[in-house]
Amino acid sequence: MASKFTLSNRTGWLMAGPAIALIAGFVILPFFLAVGFSFTNQRLVSPNPAEFTGLANYRQLLGLGVLHLDPLKDAAGATVLDDQGQPKLPELRSITRKNPDYPQFDGMREWFSWSSGAGRTYVLASDVVFMKAIVNTVLFVIVVAPVQGGLALGLALLINQRLRGINVYRAIYFMPVVVSIVVVSLLWSFIYDEKQGILNNLLGALSFGALPRVDWLGNPATALASIIFMSIWQAVGFHMVIWLSGLQTISPTLYEAAAIEGSSKWQTFRYITWPGLKNTAILVLVVITMQAFGLFSQINVMTQGGPLDSTQTIVFQAVQRGYGKQDISGGSAISVILFVLVLSVSLIQRYLTRERN
Amino acid sequence: MKHLKWSAATIALIGWGGMASATETLTMWYHGAGNEVESKIIHQIIDDFNASQKDWKVELQSFPQAAYNDSVTAGALAGNLPDILDVDGPNMPNWAWAGYMQPLTIDESKITGFLPGTKGMYNGKLYSIGLWDAAISLVTRKSILADLKLRTPTLDKPWSGDEFEAALKAAKASGKYKFALDLGTAWTGEWYPYAFSPFLQSFGGDIIDRTSYATAEKALNGDGAMAWGKWWQHLFKDGYAQAKQDGADRDNGFNTGEYAFSWNGNWAALGALKAYNDVVFLPAPDFGKGSKIGAASWQFGVSAKSAHPDGASKFIGFAIQDKYLAQFSNGIGLIPATTSAAAMVDNYKDGGPLSVFFAYSNKEGMVRPVTPGYVVESKVFEKAAGDIANGAEVGATLDAAVDEINADIKKNNGYAPH
Numbered sequence A: 001m002a003s004k005f006t007l008s009n010r011t012g013w014l015m016a017g018p019a020i021a022l023i024a025g026f027v028i029l030p031f032f033l034a035v036g037f038s039f040t041n042q043r044l045v046s047p048n049p050a051e052f053t054g055l056a057n058y059r060q061l062l063g064l065g066v067l068h069l070d071p072l073k074d075a076a077g078a079t080v081l082d083d084q085g086q087p088k089l090p091e092l093r094s095i096t097r098k099n100p101d102y103p104q105f106d107g108m109r110e111w112f113s114w115s116s117g118a119g120r121t122y123v124l125a126s127d128v129v130f131m132k133a134i135v136n137t138v139l140f141v142i143v144v145a146p147v148q149g150g151l152a153l154g155l156a157l158l159i160n161q162r163l164r165g166i167n168v169y170r171a172i173y174f175m176p177v178v179v180s181i182v183v184v185s186l187l188w189s190f191i192y193d194e195k196q197g198i199l200n201n202l203l204g205a206l207s208f209g210a211l212p213r214v215d216w217l218g219n220p221a222t223a224l225a226s227i228i229f230m231s232i233w234q235a236v237g238f239h240m241v242i243w244l245s246g247l248q249t250i251s252p253t254l255y256e257a258a259a260i261e262g263s264s265k266w267q268t269f270r271y272i273t274w275p276g277l278k279n280t281a282i283l284v285l286v287v288i289t290m291q292a293f294g295l296f297s298q299i300n301v302m303t304q305g306g307p308l309d310s311t312q313t314i315v316f317q318a319v320q321r322g323y324g325k326q327d328i329s330g331g332s333a334i335s336v337i338l339f340v341l342v343l344s345v346s347l348i349q350r351y352l353t354r355e356r357n
Numbered sequence B: 001m002k003h004l005k006w007s008a009a010t011i012a013l014i015g016w017g018g019m020a021s022a023t024e025t026l027t028m029w030y031h032g033a034g035n036e037v038e039s040k041i042i043h044q045i046i047d048d049f050n051a052s053q054k055d056w057k058v059e060l061q062s063f064p065q066a067a068y069n070d071s072v073t074a075g076a077l078a079g080n081l082p083d084i085l086d087v088d089g090p091n092m093p094n095w096a097w098a099g100y101m102q103p104l105t106i107d108e109s110k111i112t113g114f115l116p117g118t119k120g121m122y123n124g125k126l127y128s129i130g131l132w133d134a135a136i137s138l139v140t141r142k143s144i145l146a147d148l149k150l151r152t153p154t155l156d157k158p159w160s161g162d163e164f165e166a167a168l169k170a171a172k173a174s175g176k177y178k179f180a181l182d183l184g185t186a187w188t189g190e191w192y193p194y195a196f197s198p199f200l201q202s203f204g205g206d207i208i209d210r211t212s213y214a215t216a217e218k219a220l221n222g223d224g225a226m227a228w229g230k231w232w233q234h235l236f237k238d239g240y241a242q243a244k245q246d247g248a249d250r251d252n253g254f255n256t257g258e259y260a261f262s263w264n265g266n267w268a269a270l271g272a273l274k275a276y277n278d279v280v281f282l283p284a285p286d287f288g289k290g291s292k293i294g295a296a297s298w299q300f301g302v303s304a305k306s307a308h309p310d311g312a313s314k315f316i317g318f319a320i321q322d323k324y325l326a327q328f329s330n331g332i333g334l335i336p337a338t339t340s341a342a343a344m345v346d347n348y349k350d351g352g353p354l355s356v357f358f359a360y361s362n363k364e365g366m367v368r369p370v371t372p373g374y375v376v377e378s379k380v381f382e383k384a385a386g387d388i389a390n391g392a393e394v395g396a397t398l399d400a401a402v403d404e405i406n407a408d409i410k411k412n413n414g415y416a417p418h
Helices: A010-037 A056-062 A128-159 A166-178 A181-191 A198-206 A223-249 A252-261 A265-276 A278-293 A297-302 A314-324 A328-352 B002-021 B036-052 B065-077 B089-097 B142-147 B161-174 B191-202 B223-237 B247-252 B266-275 B309-319 B322-332 B355-363 B374-389 B394-411
Strands: A064-069 A109-116 A119-125 B024-030 B056-062 B084-088 B119-122 B125-129 B136-141 B179-182 B259-265 B279-282 B293-295 B298-303 B365-367
Touching: A010 A328, A056 A328, A109 A128, A109 B394, A119 A128, A128 A166, A128 A223, A128 A278, A128 A314, A128 A328, A166 A223, A181 A198, A181 A223, A181 A297, A223 A265, A223 A278, A223 A297, A252 A265, A265 A278, A278 A328, A297 A314, A314 A328, B024 B065, B024 B309, B036 B056, B036 B309, B036 B322, B056 B309, B065 B084, B084 B089, B084 B309, B089 B119, B089 B125, B089 B298, B089 B374, B136 B142, B136 B191, B136 B266, B136 B293, B136 B355, B142 B279, B161 B179, B161 B259, B191 B223, B191 B293, B191 B374, B223 B374, B223 B394, B259 B266, B266 B279, B279 B355, B293 B355, B298 B309, B355 B365, B374 B394
Parallel strands: B024 B056, B024 B084, B179 B259, B293 B365
Antiparallel strands: A064 A119, A109 A119, B084 B298, B119 B125, B125 B298, B136 B259, B136 B279
16 A cells, blocks of 8 residues: 555655665664674674674673671781771772682772771772763763753843844854864863963962962863863853744743733743743753763863773763774673663653643 | 687787786885875885886875774775785784784795894784884983983893882982973873883783783783882872873973983984983883883784785885885884894994994884784773873772783683684
8 A cells, every 4th residue: 555655755755865874874773783782792803703692791891799898807806907007808809809709799890988887888890990981971961961051041041132243142152062072172171281271370360379280181080070161161052052042932922911011030031931941941951961971072082081080981981992992892882871871861851841731 | 610729829819918018016005194204215115116027016005194003994894905014013913813914925034134023923923024113212311310320221231120210219309300200101092001011021010921812810910010000100109200291291391301311212312312412322221020112113014815915025025125124214213123224324323323222122122912912902001001100009900901801802712813
């Protein structure tokens, strides 16, 4: 049964054809390949045929364990103390390296730990770097999504006025979006430089030299925050434009009615602007979240995941393993995990922002 | 019948005539695009070779170094490699194992006098040969040694680990330098294993156990490696060197007096000589298991799929003549692979300002682990060295590196040769 959809729409299919073919070839097919590869030991370069390895890649990436260690006791039952007079714990590596009593912790490393009771409780991970990458990426999303969305809305409200020369401001705010992220990252790594960087010079001048110079990207405490700040700045203009388009769909008659009713600025925003922006808000939130999960270029150019893994991210790890270390199967497994993560977050967002009757 | 004979004869004649004048084209890829001098020399060699005989004609395609390895991988995946490849020494076993390269058929006698680092041996066979090698030395000035009252080490009697420690301490205590030692941490990538894993080997550790190439256990987390890790970390913690260095500091720091010592390659030697008239290039310190520096640079090999391996080998045999070795050395400052070629180069001949590098390459040079897994191991080592420099716990970091290397070996079925 040839339907109208397939037949009389020939021109439509012809027009959509190239895009469909490209998306199928470069997005959909690689996606299924990645899922397939993640269950094998596929290499980028290897004479060996790939073998099915089941969930080994996922187990290696996501393996976690909790271990509590009590202080060592000597023969008399007294606690052994170390050089600093603290209770001495058994060495962690004596347990995680080929200890037949603890096969479940073999090859794991300390992710984080805390004192509990007389001893210490450790959370172990078989891939600490990947765990840090997940935490950093989630942190990045949690900060960037609301801050970038909020700032973009603020800028859009400021710009949505009929003033002389307002287009100049629009252009200025939008400018970083047009510049390649690689170039922006390079420029910001100069800005953040410890010795010659503008940021340190500026802070030094404003504080009359009281503030010490900071190696923004070289210090594990500041590196991720520096990248978050720069990323928010870079893409805020894009979301500002989306907010702006949302603002301009709100009918002016509503504002006029509000003015007649004598509503305050806040009331106008709360009861007219914000409800009118609801769909835009969902769009902006979803887009920022998805872009933020894909954080890669800034890391690749500015820090390479360092120092001390403080800026590792999921996508950076996927590329590093799949391509740098020729481990296509490991990189694919990371991509699949990222896909599941982004999908669940998007579904939760959809649920929270659903139409309530 | 007669007619048929005639045509057969004609075909045979045409065929024979065609054979006689047939010049087979050999394609060649090279990593040096963008370097004018290098490109001029390589073209010169190719032109000479093409003019010297009638059977083969080499055609060159140059790539920028940063994109070269990726291009070869992509070319191999697409089944589209040239006849002649050039390959960075430590990568060769990976390419040979993956089936990108085949052994060379060059007369052994032609390369007997070559520096050990220039011969790309894998699995008992010669896969690649280099026209040059590179070497690292501890660069300083005679006046600095005199000022800090330090013994001048020699190849026969290099500094011990303690003497090196004392030298760094004296340099720091003098207060004249921003940092005592310029290690070049600004250069990421292969520089880390190339420049810093020899320290590890001098301490008695290694990136991998070279007797089996099957595990890094004990090699990268044994006593030697732990001692190296603690020493490496203290360099940064005690302020002798920078864990994060500015690229500009690396390029000009020593030449402008910011460092007392610089750990740098022969390619930077001419710049140092220009900056000071009393520069000396010292051998690597000996931390117990001898002075070690990295060996092996770019080398030529034949791709596995080449239809004319004989022609490709012939070209490589032609290219390794002393006069070309000397030209490359004169042109881009590399160490010529033979003594006879070194004698033709002002910098490297006996008594030449860089002649020590030839001796260092010959005596201290140690190739990086000869295993297909090296491409992964080098990245694991780079990360471990970087993390330790930034203050990560030595034991746990090395353990993790060992685990990652061993997991990779396992994933590749032990990198068994094919």
